[in-house]
Amino acid sequence: MTSWQKLIKNSISHHDQLSRFPGIDQKEIAEVCRIYPMRVNPYYMELIQQSGDPLWRQAIPDIRELLDQTGLDDPLDEENLSPVPNLVHKYPDRVLFLVSSQCSMYCRFCTRKRKVGRKEMVIDDKTIAAGLAYIQKNKEIREVLLSGGDPLMLTDVQLEKILQAVRRINTVEVIRIGTRIPCTLPMRVTRKLASMLKKYHPLYINTHFNHPAEITPESTLACSRLADAGIPLACQTVLLKGVNDDKLIIQELMCKLLQIRVKPYYLFQADLTRGADHFRTPVETGLEIMRYLIGRISGMAVPTYALDAPGGGGKIPLTPDYISSLDENSLEFLTYQGTPCSYPNSRHE
């Protein structure tokens, strides 16, 4: 067993392992765990300073997960968009291929909390073969996004087998891996893993950090190893109440990501996931944060604020409004400092 696998084995998954935190209701945590599992590996647990802090909220069950009356089990309609189990074909030229049901931590706000880490999510050689056959048959698929769960929870051998099979399909141009491991269990990103991944270029990794306290020497090293292997890294952050719904926190996070060679990509409005309603912020909060970031920090560090439309409608950018008026003669707008400005809209025909 490798060292990262030992860390997974030593994860916290039972309410009585939290007894050192004063004032928590272990009975409530146990109730939530009966429906939605808990797993917090020792690395991430060490980053938690106290109960209720932003990292705690992402990792430790909350009774509000069971009280949510408004959320949807499958907010993005992924099951209906799956021609074969665990493969979502929403956009014409790309697919989301779920290759692992496990994560190094079960995030309490996860869009796939209906199945991740639960017996409902069965991924085996048969489902992987069915996914590969579907990709092989549908020639319009140019990009394959491996996700889960977390694909980096597979062993190097298991993951390489899938990468080899996808690369053998000559209509697939780009492979992307969606993983939270560089943030939640960075020691999984070994030199060996990075040199295996670099054989399958063009390969991109989208990772997921939500708070500046998640950027540590260990996560910095993990991202360096991947970047040094020529893998472009981007981050999909989720806007979460009580975690990062604050312009200064997001500003710090985005700037730190850029420093560790990760390009901020999306800032997502939280999905309408059942059990995660207490994390949702008003859309105005996201727009206000974006208004604060634009012009203040490098454009390289500014993510796109987006909503993944319920029912499988795809990602919709949500942009603060700068345009005051637009006609055939001029565009009137506000600068990022709020100063009115105009631009001649002449057409050269």
Ligand code: SF4
């Ligand atoms: S790592 Fe990703 S897939 Fe796994 S629980 Fe967290 S958000 Fe969900």
